Amino acid sequence: xKTTENTVSDVLEDKKYKYGFKTLIESDTFAKGLxxxxxxxxxxxxxxxxxxxxxxxxxxxxxxxxxxxxWPNVHYPPVDFQDLSYYSAPKPKKKLESLDEVxxxxxxxxxxxxxxxxxxxxxxxxxxxxxxDSVSVATTHKKKLMEVGIIxxxxxxxxxxxxxxxxxxxxxxxxxxxxxxxxxxxxxxxxGSFVYIPPDTISPMELSTxxxxxxxxxxxxxxxLIICADNSYVSYLEGCTAPQFDTNQLHAAVVELVTMxxxxxxxSTVQNWxxxxxxxxxxxxxxxxxxxxxxVGDNSKISWTQVETGSAITWKYPSCIxxxxxSVGEFYSVALTNGYMQADTGTKMIHIGKNTRSSxxxxxISADHSSNSYRGQVKVNKGAxxxxxxxxxxxxxxxxxxxxxxxxxxxxxxxxxxxxxEASTSKISEExxxxxxxxxxxxxxxxxxxxxGFCKEVFKQLPxxxxxxxxxxxxxxxxxxxx
Amino acid sequence: MLEVKDxxxxxxxxxxxxxxxxxxxxxxxxxxxxxxxxxxxxxxKVLAGHPSYEVTGGEVIYNGENLLEIEPEQRALKGIFMGxxxxxEIPGVNNAEFLRMAYNARQINEGKEELDPLDFDDILTxxxxxxSMEKKYRERNLNDGFSGGEKKKNEILQMAILQPKLAVxxxxxxxxxxxxxxxVSDGVNKIKSADNALILITHYQRLLEYIQPDYVHVLSQGxxxxxxxxxxxxxxxxxxxxxxxxxx
Numbered sequence: 001x002k003t004t005e006n007t008v009s010d011v012l013e014d015k016k017y018k019y020g021f022k023t024l025i026e027s028d029t030f031a032k033g034l035x036x037x038x039x040x041x042x043x044x045x046x047x048x049x050x051x052x053x054x055x056x057x058x059x060x061x062x063x064x065x066x067x068x069x070x071w072p073n074v075h076y077p078p079v080d081f082q083d084l085s086y087y088s089a090p091k092p093k094k095k096l097e098s099l100d101e102v103x104x105x106x107x108x109x110x111x112x113x114x115x116x117x118x119x120x121x122x123x124x125x126x127x128x129x130x131x132x133d134s135v136s137v138a139t140t141h142k143k144k145l146m147e148v149g150i151i152x153x154x155x156x157x158x159x160x161x162x163x164x165x166x167x168x169x170x171x172x173x174x175x176x177x178x179x180x181x182x183x184x185x186x187x188x189x190x191x192g193s194f195v196y197i198p199p200d201t202i203s204p205m206e207l208s209t210x211x212x213x214x215x216x217x218x219x220x221x222x223x224x225l226i227i228c229a230d231n232s233y234v235s236y237l238e239g240c241t242a243p244q245f246d247t248n249q250l251h252a253a254v255v256e257l258v259t260m261x262x263x264x265x266x267x268s269t270v271q272n273w274x275x276x277x278x279x280x281x282x283x284x285x286x287x288x289x290x291x292x293x294x295x296v297g298d299n300s301k302i303s304w305t306q307v308e309t310g311s312a313i314t315w316k317y318p319s320c321i322x323x324x325x326x327s328v329g330e331f332y333s334v335a336l337t338n339g340y341m342q343a344d345t346g347t348k349m350i351h352i353g354k355n356t357r358s359s360x361x362x363x364x365i366s367a368d369h370s371s372n373s374y375r376g377q378v379k380v381n382k383g384a385x386x387x388x389x390x391x392x393x394x395x396x397x398x399x400x401x402x403x404x405x406x407x408x409x410x411x412x413x414x415x416x417x418x419x420x421x422e423a424s425t426s427k428i429s430e431e432x433x434x435x436x437x438x439x440x441x442x443x444x445x446x447x448x449x450x451x452x453g454f455c456k457e458v459f460k461q462l463p464x465x466x467x468x469x470x471x472x473x474x475x476x477x478x479x480x481x482x483x
Numbered sequence: 484m485l486e487v488k489d490x491x492x493x494x495x496x497x498x499x500x501x502x503x504x505x506x507x508x509x510x511x512x513x514x515x516x517x518x519x520x521x522x523x524x525x526x527x528k529v530l531a532g533h534p535s536y537e538v539t540g541g542e543v544i545y546n547g548e549n550l551l552e553i554e555p556e557q558r559a560l561k562g563i564f565m566g567x568x569x570x571x572e573i574p575g576v577n578n579a580e581f582l583r584m585a586y587n588a589r590q591i592n593e594g595k596e597e598l599d600p601l602d603f604d605d606i607l608t609x610x611x612x613x614x615s616m617e618k619k620y621r622e623r624n625l626n627d628g629f630s631g632g633e634k635k636k637n638e639i640l641q642m643a644i645l646q647p648k649l650a651v652x653x654x655x656x657x658x659x660x661x662x663x664x665x666x667v668s669d670g671v672n673k674i675k676s677a678d679n680a681l682i683l684i685t686h687y688q689r690l691l692e693y694i695q696p697d698y699v700h701v702l703s704q705g706x707x708x709x710x711x712x713x714x715x716x717x718x719x720x721x722x723x724x725x726x727x728x729x730x731x
Contacts, residue, residue, distance in 0.1 A: 430534065431571045438531050438567075439585035439641065440559035440592065449584065453575020453624070 030087040036060060038086055039187050045087065046156050046190070051167050059176035059186030066180045072344035073373040073405055074313050079250060079286065086188045086221070127152055129193045129209045139193075141205065150234075151196040152207050155223055158194035165196060169227055173256035173294045173321070181252040181315075182290040185221045189254070192222035197232040197263070206463055208237040224255040228263035230297065235266040237466060248276075248312060253289045261297030261324065266305070268462050270470050273310035278368070281340025284312025291318035295327035295353075303330040304347065305461040307470040309477055312341060317375065319348035322356035322384075329358040332458040334470070337370035337402070338477055346376035346407075351384035351417070360391040363455050367398035367478055373405040378419060380412040387417045395425045396454050398478060426454075448475040484509050484546060484680050485649060491540035492529045498539060499525045501705035507649070510677040514691055514716060515684045517702035518724045523684045524568055526702070527653040530682075531565040532558050545649070560592040562648030562679075566638040566655045573625040578637070579607060581625045586644055610643040614670045631658030639670050646674065651682045656690040668693030688720040 030038065039060045043053040068079070127141035129152065145152050151162065159166050176186040193209045209224065228234055251273065257265045276284025287310075293302035304318035320329025331347035349358035358378065366372035378389045395404035406423055428450050436446030451474050452459065459467045487505040491498060500522045507513055517523050528536050530543065532555035543550040550558065573581070579600075586606070587597040598606075607621060614636050626634050635655050642650055652671070656664055671694055675681060683694060691699075691713065699715040700707045703724060709715065 426574065429571070432573050434533055434555065435567070435571045435573065437555040438559050438565050439581075439645065440556055440588040441584050442556055442588070445584065445588075449576050449581070450573065453573070453577075456575065 028088070030085050032085050033082045034084070034086055034188065042087055042188055042190060046159070048159055049163050051163070052159055055171065055176065056187050059183050060188075062177035063180065063183035063187055066177070066183055068180045069315070072315050072375070073371065073407075074315065074342040074344050076248075076286070076313055076342075079248075081184070084250060087190055127205055127207050129154060129207075144204070145207075148201055148204060149198040150201065150203055151194065153194055155192040155194040155225060156190070158225075162194075162196070165227065166194075166225070169256070169258055170223075170225055171256075173258060173292050174254050174290050179290060181288040182254050185223060185252050185254045185290070189221045189223040192224045192253070193226075194224075195226040195234060195236065197226075197228045197234045199229040199231055199260075201229075201232045203232075203234040206235050206237055208239070210239045220249070220251045220253070222253045224253070226255075226257045226265055226267070228257075228259045228265050228300075230261045230263060232260075233264045233266075235463060236268070237463065238267070238269045239272070248284055248286050250286050251289070251311075253291075255289070255291040255318075257293030257302055259293070259295050259297055259300035259302055259324075259327075262299045263297060264301040264303070265293065266303045266461075267291075267293070267318070268466055269304075269306040269308075270462075270466055270473065271306065271308045271310055271314075272473060274312075275310045275339055275341050276312040278339040281312070281369075284341075285310065287311035287314045287316060289316045291316065292321065292348075293319070293329070294321045295324050295329065295356075297327070298324040298353070299326045300324050301328040301330070303328075303332070303461070305330075305332040305458060306334070306345075307458070307462070307466075307473070308333070308335040308343060308345060309470075309473050310341075311343070314341075314343040314345050316345045317347055319350070320358060321350045321352065322358065322387075323352045324356075325353040326355045326357075327353055328356070330461075331358075331360045331362070331376075332461045333361070334363045334365070334455045334458045334474070335372060335374075336365040336367075336474055336477055337372045338367040338398075339370060340368070341370045343371070344373040344375055346374045348377040348379070349389060351378075351380040351387040351389070353384060355386045356384055357388045359389070360393075361457050362391075362393045363458055364393070364395045364404050365398065365451065365454070365474070365478070366395070366402035366404050369401050371403045371405070373407060375407040375409075377409040378411070379409075380414050380417045380419075382413040384414050385416050387412075387414065389417075389419045391419075391421045393421075393423045394454070395423075396451075397425065397427050444475055444479060447478050451475065451478065485550075486544040487541070488543070489541035490526075490529070490538070490543060492525060492536055492538045494525065494536055499705055500529070502541065503702075503705075503707055504541075505700065505707075507680050507682070509648075509680055511698065512675065512681045512683065512694065512696045514696035514699045514713075515682060515702055516686070516688075516699060516716065516719060516724075519686070521702040522705040523702055524653055527565055527568075527651045527682070527684055530558075530651055531555060531563060559645075560589060564642055564645055564647030564650045566635075566642060566650065566652035568653040568655075568657070570626045570629075570634045570638055572627045572629075574627045576625045578623050578625050579604075579621040582607060582641060582644055585641065589645060606644060610640055613643065613673065614640055615666050616640060632660065632663045635659055636663065636667060639667050643670060643674055647679065649680050649682070650674075651684065653684045654686065655683075656685055656687065664690065665693060688716045691716045 039056050043056055129139045139153055174182050177183050195207055197203055259265055273285035273287055276282055295302055302320050308314055322329050329349050335343050335345050337343045347360055360376055362374045364372040364374055374393045380387045393406050397404060408421055410419055433443055433446050452471055485507040487503055490500055490503045492500045515523055538551055583603045590597050616636055696713050699711055699713060701709040
């Protein structure tokens with residue numbers, strides 16, 4: 001196993017959350033509180049067209065009538081939405097013409113996170129959009145992508161440059177009033193990424209967004225919209241971290257994916273938000289995210305792969321609406337909880353078109369005092385003849401104070417469908433680790449091997465660099481929880 | 484090679500080994516026999532450094548070092564191998580990859596080059612052949628769903644690959660049919676040399692027909708009640724353990 005070489009020293013080095021630092025940078029932050037004026041102010045700050053302001057106001061009006069969902073299997077004191085700031089941006093000295101003019105402190109921050117943005121060091125095969133608090137600070141490889149007609153830019157820029165695409169597709173997958181947090185996001189989102197892959201185009205590189213929450217009392221509400229036109233393909237990666245604070249920060253993102261005929265989007269996430277203090281559970285990110293893809297075209301495919309390792313509370317169900325005939329939805333997930341983390345995560349597969357297929361592979365690992373729930377819905381509409389779903393939910397328990405739960409919901413209105421569900425629970429034991437040690441294999445490498453074995457069906461879906469990163473992350477998090 | 488002096492050890496507060504002394508030199512084979520619950524497996528686990536067992540007295544010197552202060556992983560890297568009585572199943576971890584991890588851990592420790600899967604495959608193929616193990620066991624998950632006999636063979640396969648200095652085989656013969664016992668014993672005999680030593684823990688004399696011990700020790704209620712040469716094993720077979728039980 002190639003991964004065993006570099007893990008030991010890394011593991012020893014970063015026992016703690018290594019992304020917990022805060023960048024001291026001058027920022028332009030709104031006063032706390034939310035009302036219609038704040039929504040208008042955000043739109044004005046961004047110089048948005050009327051349709052965008054209308055979208056926001058409609059969402060805000062909806063939001064006022066809604067309540068936070070109570071059904072997830074997570075427990076936390078109510079969030080005071082008036083005690084948050086809804087806009088925070090690093091203060092630019094003047095309008096930026098190129099990356100050279102970005103505050104060096106910001107570039108250093110991203111470099112510290114392993115995301116070099118400047119021209120010399122940038123990752124050669126990955127284009128990155130870096131989002132700092134509410135604002136996209138830099139997008140790399142833009143020109144190269146433009147040559148093949150791919151648009152990859154901050155969503156605030158897309159609203160200016162490509163308003164017709166935004167107006168048509170934003171909210172087409174996740175309507176403004178879809179749920180409490182999606183409505184909130186629709187009202188106050190400040191930035192995020194926009195991708196458009198033109199027909200007959202395979203993206204020549206991986207596209208990636210890196211989210212960083214820096215300010216203590218700012219909510220991060222980013223919005224991602226990816227459109228893949230006929231016969232096109234893109235692989236998209238998302239990574240996230242936040243500094244360590246004693247208070248909780250809210251992250252309520254919306255991600256919408258659209259695929260046309262024969263198009264495919266592969267969306268991968270490695271999420272490592274600060275999860276709160278390991279001993280007390282204090283602080284950490286509330287990750288309340290709505291991610292959904294719509295296979296509009298025939299033979300199209302949307303594949304979600306997520307490795308969730310952080311956040312105090314996770315509430316997230318990347319889903320697929322399979323409208324086009326023969327379209328395919330996939331969900332591969334590893335969700336790790338430790339300390340006092342609570343996760344309620346899973347997926348929804350809605351079968352509408354004929355011969356639609358979906359598969360769900362969910363691996364939950366819970367350690368310490370954490371609670372880990374899988375919640376999944378497979379829904380087959382009347383017209384979805386010959387739809388098929390395969391679901392597999394495996395849980396691994398580490399220690400005896402944690403818990404794992406599975407809530408599968410299956411609904412079918414068509415008799416020609418084929419649905420399968422499998423589930424298992426296992427435990428990583430001291431006896432297993434001793435066996436490795438007796439053969440001269442270190443504890444860290446033993447944990448890595450067992451966890452990789454448990455998660456391999458998911459890891460093999462991740463792009464290479466991400467898979468290595470994800471393996472290291474899991475080992476690191478579990479090291480102190482086993483034995 | 485190994486000096487055990489008045490060793491006392493137990494499990495969850497109860498003392499199981501109550502003062503054992505042993506002296507083992509390179510090239511020797513020692514058999515430790517005794518009835519169930521006499522402390523045989525505890526001795527093996529203490530030598531390997533199992534965290535659930537507590538040493539309450541005495542010392543163990545291995546090649547001049549205080550073994551009891553060395554972490555289990557380091558003990559293994561220093562050449563101590565334990566053949567488990569009940570090898571644990573590890574789903575998801577490929578047997579061949581596990582063997583290579585173990586092999587490479589030792590290579591790194593000795594400052595030698597790690598082997599890639601192709602080079603390692605040559606070694607693995609040869610050793611598996613020696614133990615008449617079917618090829619499919621390399622791609623199976625570690626001990627996962629192996630029969631009792633295959634698990635034991637897999638232990639000896641690991642021993643053949645790691646070439647330990649001191650191997651402690653804990654009831655390797657149990658669960659083996661007569662053909663498998665012969666294959667496993669032949670394998671152990673081939674690994675045995677003037678440079679390494681072997682501790683065979685067994686309940687029955689049967690194994691010792693195939694692997695000739697230099698010394699036999701009889702363990703009962705946590706102490707060695709009798710030591711002798713290989714004839715002692717035959718005596719035990721004929722008379723049972725009762726005549727050796729210490730008087731309380």
